[in-house]
Amino acid sequence: MTAISDAGVSARLARPRRDWQPAVTAAVLLAVSFLVLLPLVFLVEESLNTGDALAFPPAEYGISNYIEMFQEDLDILTNTASIAVMATVMAILIGFTLAWILTRTNVPGRDTLERLLELPYYMTPLVGALAWAVLAAPKSGFFNQLWHYVGGAGDIVDVYSMFGIAWIMALFEGTVAFVMISASMKSMDPALEESARVMGASKLRTALTVTLPLVMPGVLGATLFVFAEMLGSFAAALVIGIPARIYVITTSIWDSTLSYPPDYGRAAAMGLALFVVMFGMLTFYRWMVNRGSFATITGKAFRPRAMDMGRLAWLLLGVCCLYIFLAVVLPIGALILTSLQRFATVILGQAEFTLGNYRMALGLGPVRTALSNSLMLGFGVATVGVLIMALIVWIIYRSHLKGRGAIEYLVMFPQAVPRMVFGLALLWAWLNIPIPIYGTLWLLALGYFTVMLPLGVRTLAGVVLQIDKSLEECARVCGASWGYQLRTVTLPLLRPGLLAAWLLIFMACVRELGASVFLMGPSAKVIAPSIVSAFASSGTELTAAMALIQTASVVVALVILFRLTRGMTKEMT
């Protein structure tokens, strides 16, 4: 916060001289573009490199990398598209059903359910993919074990398939569909439906002519958004797709950087193609939302009158519970069961229970280093990041600097770039920028900070915008100096927000996979990619233990978050 106070003090003292303003704006713009835009420039340049892929700057330019993508890797593109379509359809179906049940029916235990439905998001797709690999692998998967145990022949489920990948993506990355669709259902003024009823329309007619058309744009928006997410999804495709030899665009990008010599040109071309498609879709989505023709989106939250479902309400409760069972209880249960055994089996009579996997995970030098690196990075990036992001938020939303709109746009930009494409861009940029931090934790820290910018800034902005400016002004008029005002008014009011941002960034860093796989070096490993490589090289039992340890550290952070913020918000309301 000292950064903020310095800027604030100088803002006030130096007001009559205006010349410092462009300097501050320029400095921030320059720093942010250096972090956000420069890597992408490097990536564009590399994608046009048709000579030696490792040469920088490229000796020859051309578009052959792009042409090859459509000639040789067409199957990858079709894989990507079909998996994304399947995953999107499933995610929207799940999201729509759950959103409808929770916002429009009198399902019992609505508030508890709503909180439970957030859990799959905190599970992360990586953990979900590992768990479903344990549950539904051919032969050794728990479902198939049970099937064989009761005398079945062959396998009843196989997660190592396109559908399997899509299923995991829908379960663990599709939660945003639920959030978006229920937001559009909640923001609908119940009077719109009530007036249709008053005009004499039946329940069904009201649903078809009023409710559905009003909710439809929200559903379409969510579909577009989720589809873009699924195109750039990495974790499930990595854990399940690579053993199954089903490559999508994200895993092909990763694969090209692993080959010898690394084909950065191909990777860059694919990454940029993915970025352009996603960026286009997100821009279209934003345009659709901003067009403002959605009368339902008034920003005001309503609690629409719930339909009385009678006994059917219990069935709907069952549907919600089934989802939570499939996305949370079953995966976590399977991982716990696996991690506690020497050889994973669901037939408890044959099980040999042991704590050896945990002992091994925590005892193995590399794993321990990776975990402590991740925690350290999370701690460092969250602490330093929150301070810098608070300064940026202050500039964007509280100063009168020219060019703050550009800063906001730049800061939010990483959101539109698939995480792993950004990782690739950072890798290529920092291989060639003559500052020797490649292969060190510093590069990871810088990369994490850059990709966390949108998350942190959005969280902090939410809090800053809620704080009425006059709360600060009043302190000044009461005679408080800037420092005193900061200490007694601004900071106490910001505390819950700073804390929330800190914990969100901490969690995101500890779980980071997409950028980490490119940025970590042999002597700077972090936990999420280590879990992936453990899954590929050693048994599922050890991997399960590692995944649970990682999840546990996130859960601990979450519990602290809820404890602290609840205490705070109680104080405030």
Next chain:
Amino acid sequence: MTRIELEDLVIRYGDTTAVNGVSFTVGRGEHLTLLGPSGCGKTTTLRAIAGLEQPTSGSIRIDGQPMFDAAARKNVPAEQRGVSMVFQSYAVWPHMSVFDNVAYGLKVRKQSRADVAANVDRALGLVQMKHLADRAASKLSGGQQQRVALARAIAFSPTVVLFDEPLSNLDAKLRAEMRVELRDLQRRLDITSVYVTHDQEEALAISDRVIVMNVGSVEQIGTPEEIYNRPLSRFVADFVGSANILTGRLTGTDTFEAEGGAQLRINGATAARDGVGEVAVRTAYIDLVARPGDNQLLGTVRQRMFHGDFVQYIVECACGRLIVRRPPTNLLEEGAPVTLSFSPDHTVLLRGQGA
């Protein structure tokens, strides 16, 4: 004696001019109100006095000391101006108790613990909030927050208190109550106040003097009675109270021919000019019976609306439709012929556009 002095204050943001050359003085112990529609620059002017906005040019002096002076490049920060302010949003700090909110300015001034307690007690007593001193500020109703904000603003015995639409977030009944209390408080404490509101009724009720502002400039300065009875411009006549505007032509120093040919005698306070002009007649000053010696118009009642405290008639005359508000007695029927009479003293010639 002059407490606050504004001279040719201009406040610009980029290309827009929020305040365009405003000058006025506020005397010691005076209660001055800046009145105008939203966007007229009244709040910006107030915030400039507090030191929360940086003017572009002009000067602000408090007790003769320059607080802002563009020519001398002087700008005293808000916390050193010694003025106090009540904000539109109350700005009651939600993370403090009522006591801590009110004590803030006292603690900033490093008063002893006993003095702080005594002064908070006094301030809370003045707004009848003593019993809630220990309550968390976030647990207060809107009206209570308003009182806390008021107590906080007067606790450190400032000589100048600025009010930025302090009552606009209260419901009508509470607003009327608080108006009475505020006027009472102003008189009891020897403070100078500048009050901003868009509510003309409020402005007239609680001020010693009113400044009507429009698009960044002062339209008229005067006592509430002057503003109401002698509006200088069509804007003031329209914005403060309700008035009928009659267009026509000046025929002498104090005679006016309204459209339709009616001859009116007018108040000659404003320099008479030849040509097209407008006169204003307050809706409350028109009688529905013929009063000899006064201006008279013949018309027909077109509509009658019962408002409770008054009855509003729309009367069709040769010069156009006039609105008349009378006490709710001796009701006239719609369609009835009527003679309107109003005193020449209440027939006020308005300043022409751009004059």
